[in-house]
Amino acid sequence: MPLQPSQVRALTSQRLVASTLTGRYSTQFDGLMAATMLVQTLGGSSTTYINVPMSEILHALSRPLQPQFPLNSPLCRRCGWRPRYRCTVTGNQNGNVGRPYYICVRCHWNCSQGLQDHHKRWITWDDDRGIRGSNPRCYCGAASRQDRAGAESSMPGLGFWTCATGECDYFSKFQNGWTDKERALSLPNPQCVKFVPWLL
Incomplete structure (x- = not known):
């Protein structure tokens, strides 16, 4: 199943800065670029970790995020109140x-x-x-x-x-x-x- 940027959280020993809201991910490594990254899948009753090729992660992040519905208590962007x-x-x-x-x-x-x-x-x-x-x-x-x-x-x-x-x-x-x-x-x-x- 294709990797969706809004459904994964990358966990690695290298420093990872991630934002699933904007779809912008950046990595800072002390040398070589890793070929794969340990990823925790979201959802389900148990935590699962898989090694995902970096090429697949970068490909997923090049696509627009797909909003998830129903929304979880959004806030008004103008006044900050709960609509x-x-x-x-x-x-x-x-x-x-x-x-x-x-x-x-x-x-x-x-x-x-x-x-x-x-x-x-x-x-x-x-x-x-x-x-x-x-x-x-x-x-x-x-x-x-x-x-x-x-x-x-x-x-x-x-x-x-x-x-x-x-x-x-x-x-x-x-x-x-x-x-x-x-x-x-x-x-x-x-x-x-x-x-x-x-x-x-």
Whole structure:
């Protein structure tokens, strides 16, 4: 089974600096590069250690992380409060009936007081809909989520990319995953086009 960077923790006598949240791993050795690394597999009732070739570890880390659902008590990235877990109602007009999601109650209250834009209370969906390994990476280093803008938005029915877990503020309305800032700082790119979502 292919090694997944979010499912392993490397244990070795050499110093290893690892971050499974961002998918960025670096090793510092006192000389020769090890051919294999002792890895502890996560999950299951007993601890298991296996020797994994470094080439396989590096290959796994070159792929976007796959977010794991359901989420484990995420925090609002804007205010740090714990958001409320809810499900969409049966009358949802955007094809999201019954989908679980998180919304920040504190930011929601601020919106009702006119202190913030309405969309800033949203955290994320709590499912893997619209997430594929080939999606653009968000700022977390993970595969982003493809989603559809609602009927009340400025681009109703069109697709966009966003952080799959709501941990970062990555957002792209272009099919190639570029942000508005990246497009503004670059030469005109014909692939920066708006799109209709196909993964939903």
